[in-house]
Amino acid sequence: MRYMVGIDLGGTNIVCGLVNEQYELIDKVKKPTETELGEEHVLQKMASMVDELLEKNGIERSSLLAVGAGCPGFIDPIRGVTIFAANLKWTDVEVSQRLGELVGVPVFIDNDVRMYVYGEAMSGAGRDGKVVLGVTIGTGMSAATVAHGELYYGHRFMAGEIGHVAMDGETTPCGCGLTGCVETIVSATGLVRQAKEALEAGRSSILREAYEAGSLTAALVSEAYDQGDELAKSIMQHTGTVLGKALAYAITAYSPDVLVIGGGGSLAGERLFAPVREALKRHVYHGYLEQLEIRQGELIDDGGVIGSAAFARTRWSQLTSTSSQAAASTSDSMRDCHV
Amino acid sequence: MRYMVGIDLGGTNIVCGLVNEQYELIDKVKKPTETELGEEHVLQKMASMVDELLEKNGIERSSLLAVGAGCPGFIDPIRGVTIFAANLKWTDVEVSQRLGELVGVPVFIDNDVRMYVYGEAMSGAGRDGKVVLGVTIGTGMSAATVAHGELYYGHRFMAGEIGHVAMDGETTPCGCGLTGCVETIVSATGLVRQAKEALEAGRSSILREAYEAGSLTAALVSEAYDQGDELAKSIMQHTGTVLGKALAYAITAYSPDVLVIGGGGSLAGERLFAPVREALKRHVYHGYLEQLEIRQGELIDDGGVIGSAAFARTRWSQLTSTSSQAAASTSDSMRDCHV
Known part of the structure; x- marks a missing residue:
């Protein structure tokens, strides 16, 4: 061995x-x-x-x-x-x-x-996939593609920073110098920021206590969602929609048969994936979706x-x-x- | 030989x-x-x-x-x-x-x-490129990528239909079944449709005569632009902006060093490319743009x-x-x- x-x-x-x-x-x-x-x-x-x-x-x-x-x-x-x-x-x-x-x-x-x-494609949620698009949602958000066993690199090995595309209607400055990047919404940081901004604007939510104690986390947003909290639900809906819109382009560009969503943020599971699927149906040509399976990462x-x-x-x-x-x-x- | x-x-x-x-x-x-x-x-x-x-x-x-x-x-x-x-x-x-x-x-x-x-990448505007993203604007709009001499295919050879991603705020039904696809704006058909809709809504333009004679074409929109026609200018601005937003994602996905814009629609040249560049600056991480050259196709x-x-x-x-x-x-x- x-x-x-x-x-x-x-x-x-x-x-x-x-x-x-x-x-x-x-x-x-x-x-x-x-x-x-x-x-x-x-x-x-x-x-x-x-x-x-x-x-x-x-x-x-x-x-x-x-x-x-x-x-x-x-x-x-x-x-x-x-x-x-x-x-x-x-x-x-x-x-x-x-x-x-x-x-x-x-x-x-x-x-x-x-x-x-590469790990998910070789031995995880994408192991049976031909073209695996993987997205990681953690502190930030990024992506990579393994097509027929080979990582796609692009020029200067830079392909896949899909978290750094600015979205219309989003106004948060991003560390990369742009405003309203996908990552400012779709990330653990982005989930917490959305909750904070809403609470500071006076929205009611069971998240307020954690916010005031300075202990607000992305996991707590998921918990609040499960308790039917309207703010948490609207944050997940918005985050999934933004992710779906960004993935619409990535799916069209790479034509994957498996999309693996990984990183800590993927632990939100269907709370996040449901609005992603809705957005994809509105934004991506059906031919791409018919061949696509969306899966949570297995190797978190x-x-x-x-x-x-x-x-x-x-x-x-x-x-x-x-x-x-x-x-x-x-x-x-x-x-x-x-x- | x-x-x-x-x-x-x-x-x-x-x-x-x-x-x-x-x-x-x-x-x-x-x-x-x-x-x-x-x-x-x-x-x-x-x-x-x-x-x-x-x-x-x-x-x-x-x-x-x-x-x-x-x-x-x-x-x-x-x-x-x-x-x-x-x-x-x-x-x-x-x-x-x-x-x-x-x-x-x-x-x-x-x-x-x-x-x-592939022709542009091997022997045209992208012949010195390492990763060439090519976009064709004709009756419709599509794209393909040649990375280090190899076409990128994706699963079922379907990669690149970036004209069929639905854009927020666009309302024209597309032949693919979605509403507001990039192609409904960024295409010869899309240019003419935008002009027709504006004229039917009563907007003044030197294009009205051709419209009433049933001879409105994308080339005439370019000509009107050169004569300072405000409608033609706003159509080019909008079309270039939509194209730039779609390309923002494709550039991030493929990381090209050369972007070739070809097809009949590319004859609009800088009239279209200028708003494309503006949109890219707003929407794409600067690291991608620093390595990128945007060129008109040579092999139209x-x-x-x-x-x-x-x-x-x-x-x-x-x-x-x-x-x-x-x-x-x-x-x-x-x-x-x-x-």
Whole structure:
């Protein structure tokens, strides 16, 4: 049996998972990133977490195929470099090379959203899909597509930031410089902001107590929805409608047969998905909807780790396969993608 | 020197062009499709047009590599079958096989918009692009993407019908069953309809005379714009804004470095492109726009023919190359695309 380690490198925590070739998560460890101690410290910590996982599970280093790491921000998966990772404050860090030297096996990196969606496509809610569009709703919102087994990258590996399209009628400034981006509504942050603004405007809701205690969360909006709270219902309706309108274009562009909605925000489930479906019916040509299944992500917490491990396995196979077809496949899917 | 014939198979006319390996159009012939005489008649006519081009230009059949044909509607380019071509009234016609038997060389087919965009990407306005998003504005509006030399298909080869997303605030019923599709505004038909509706509502414009004579066209709207006509200016502004909003999502999804706007509607040029650029600045994350060039199509009339010829050459090379890499490339780009 051979194994991969998948790493979810966040601004706050590093999660490392030991994954087998059936993409089952065997074990995982989590430590604070401590990005303020510098990139060398973070790279060393990741390497020691890989060691820890192998040792703890009695796995010889020779059974470790490769390591995959999902990093936030703009990533060059060909060179294995973080072009710009805002919450790590990393610019042009050669993660694949430097971590590879520390762990002694090939290290492959990519953007964390692509890693998550790759995991869902290979081993989660999209495993039977031909073209899987995955959307993550968390603090922000983003998307990636795996078409016939290959991630779609676009120029400079930038495809999929569908959370940063400005919607007519929305007025919240977005961190990206635009006003009214999809992400300002469709995100945990967006749900809470909508509730706060309504409460500040005097709307009545059972959410007021949490608001005044400073403990309002997206999960509480879902709870209030279940108790029939009109404000929570209207927020879910609006959020799902905005998401549906944005997805209308993404579905038309990518033509997926499976849409996976993941990230913490997807835990809202049908409260959110019902208005998404309504909006899609109004906005998307029926031919796209007839072939589409909408599913909640299955790998919510572990998707980044499993996806990173699966990605590492695929890239490792492509690099090491004696079959020239596999080698050609690598060069095709990523050809000319360089920045 | 070897040649391809590219065919643009429309509901009204068939255009066949002789193209060399530098993708230069050597000669072309045009005949009415006469689709009412049946598919066998149309296939025979296409074959005789291929013969005519070879004979007229003194080219031996052995110098003909392959034939490519762009067909309207839903096409399966793997099986070479027209799944459904509305204006030909063709369902499941095995064009590649049947035309191949008549002309004696491999025949490759695809959707006409993809053929046009492939032509622009290989040999037109997008020839230096890495990821080329092409939009055609004619009677309708559609799009296709060539990423690193490969057409993006999506599931069931359906990706790119961005003209059929319903826009908020638009109320015109669309042939696809939705209301307010992008195409109801951004198309030659849409320009004329907007002018008619405004004139019928009593708006003053130098277009009234043509309207009353029943000779209003999209080109006349452009002419009126140049004469400072306020109605024509507001129509172009609105049309460009709608196009820009739709493109905001397509750009975010595909991450192109070149956007080619083609089809007859693109002859409006900066009259239309200026409001498109304004809308993009408001709606798209700046990172996408910094890498993007917007260009008018170069192959307006001949794009379908040149693109079909280029597509045929690429597919022929993939099929016949002794390099296994090329073979793998075919299977990768289209793998599992079957309906």
